[in-house]
Amino acid sequence: MLPFSLHRRAFLSALVAASCLPGVAAEAAAPFPRRIACFDYALAELLLLLGVEPIAVMSAADWPVWTGEPPLPPSVADLGASQEPNLERLVALKPDLILSTDYTAMAEAAAARIAPVERLTIYGAGTDPLPRAREVLLTLGRRLGLEDRAAAALAAFDAELAGLSQRLPANPPPLLMVAFMDTRHARVFGRASLFGNAIEALGLANAYPGEVNPWGFATVGVEALAPYGDALLLSVDPAPADTWPTLERSPIWTELPFVREGRVRRIDPVLTFGAVSAAARCARLVTGALAGEAA
CATH class of the missing domain: 3.40.50.1980 (Nitrogenase molybdenum iron protein domain)
Known part of the structure; x- marks a missing residue:
C-alpha cells in the first residue's frame, strides 16, 4: 500500500495535468460573462x-x-x-x-x-x-x-405571434409601414426589414415591393407613396414635431388615396433596427391597428 504522501502527490499531478487540457483550463479561467x-x-x-x-x-x-x-x-x-x-x-x-x-x-x-x-x-x-x-x-x-x-x-x-394572427380581421388590407424623416420624406419598410418580417409572420401583405437598403428601408418622397393608395398606412412614431400639422396642409399628402379614405394610423415607437422583442411589439401594434380598423 502506497504511503498517503504518494497518493496525494499523484492526485495533485493528475489535477495539474487535467487543468492543462483544452477546455478545462478555459472553463476554470473564463466563467460566463455577466458584466x-x-x-x-x-x-x-x-x-x-x-x-x-x-x-x-x-x-x-x-x-x-x-x-x-x-x-x-x-x-x-x-x-x-x-x-x-x-x-x-x-x-x-x-x-x-x-x-x-x-x-x-x-x-x-x-x-x-x-x-x-x-x-x-x-x-x-x-x-x-x-x-x-x-x-x-x-x-x-x-x-x-x-x-x-x-x-x-x-x-x-412564436406562440405570441400565432395568437395575434388569430385576432386579425378577415381580408386585411396590405400594409404600408413608414417612419417620417421630415415633412417631405419617409422611410418605407420593405419585406426584408424587421417590420416586413414581423407582418409577414402574421400572414399580412407588405404593400411596398421596391428595393431597400441593408437596413430594410428606402427613403422616398411623400409623392412616391401614391402608387400604394389601396394600403393601410401605418406611421411609426416618433416623427419630427411639425410633421403631422404640415402634412395636413399639404395638397400632395391630402390627395393620396389612403389619406382621403382615412386609412392612416400612427403607432407607438418600435425599435426600427431591433430584434425579437421589437418584432413582437411591432406585431402587437399592427394587430391592434387592424383590429381598430375592422371595428
Missing part, C-alpha cells in the same frame, strides 16, 4: 430578453424615445454616441465582454484593450433581420450559458 457592455440597441434588447442587464449601452438616454419597450433599467450606463464610445467610462465599468456589430466596428480596436469584444451583426448580414436575430439570440444564449432561456424566449415569441 456586458453593448454598442448596439438590438443586442442590448436580446440581453434583456435573456434576463441579463447590460452594464452600459450606447446612447442609453435615447432608448425610450426609439424603443417603447422593453424599458432599459436606470442603472445602465450611457456610453455616448453610437460610434464613439466613452472609453473612460467603459474602463471604469470593468466589463468582461463588449458586444459590437459591423456598424460599430471602428470602435472595436480601442474597446478590445478594455475587454474582449464579440461582433454579432443582425442588419446587413446577408439575411432577413428577424431570422438573423433569432440566430444571434441562440448564439448569446450559448455564450452566456443561458441556452434554455433563449429557446424559451423564441417559443414564447
Whole structure:
C-alpha cells in the first residue's frame, strides 16, 4: 500500500495535468460573462430578453424615445454616441465582454484593450433581420450559458405571434409601414426589414415591393407613396414635431388615396433596427391597428 504522501502527490499531478487540457483550463479561467457592455440597441434588447442587464449601452438616454419597450433599467450606463464610445467610462465599468456589430466596428480596436469584444451583426448580414436575430439570440444564449432561456424566449415569441394572427380581421388590407424623416420624406419598410418580417409572420401583405437598403428601408418622397393608395398606412412614431400639422396642409399628402379614405394610423415607437422583442411589439401594434380598423 502506497504511503498517503504518494497518493496525494499523484492526485495533485493528475489535477495539474487535467487543468492543462483544452477546455478545462478555459472553463476554470473564463466563467460566463455577466458584466456586458453593448454598442448596439438590438443586442442590448436580446440581453434583456435573456434576463441579463447590460452594464452600459450606447446612447442609453435615447432608448425610450426609439424603443417603447422593453424599458432599459436606470442603472445602465450611457456610453455616448453610437460610434464613439466613452472609453473612460467603459474602463471604469470593468466589463468582461463588449458586444459590437459591423456598424460599430471602428470602435472595436480601442474597446478590445478594455475587454474582449464579440461582433454579432443582425442588419446587413446577408439575411432577413428577424431570422438573423433569432440566430444571434441562440448564439448569446450559448455564450452566456443561458441556452434554455433563449429557446424559451423564441417559443414564447412564436406562440405570441400565432395568437395575434388569430385576432386579425378577415381580408386585411396590405400594409404600408413608414417612419417620417421630415415633412417631405419617409422611410418605407420593405419585406426584408424587421417590420416586413414581423407582418409577414402574421400572414399580412407588405404593400411596398421596391428595393431597400441593408437596413430594410428606402427613403422616398411623400409623392412616391401614391402608387400604394389601396394600403393601410401605418406611421411609426416618433416623427419630427411639425410633421403631422404640415402634412395636413399639404395638397400632395391630402390627395393620396389612403389619406382621403382615412386609412392612416400612427403607432407607438418600435425599435426600427431591433430584434425579437421589437418584432413582437411591432406585431402587437399592427394587430391592434387592424383590429381598430375592422371595428
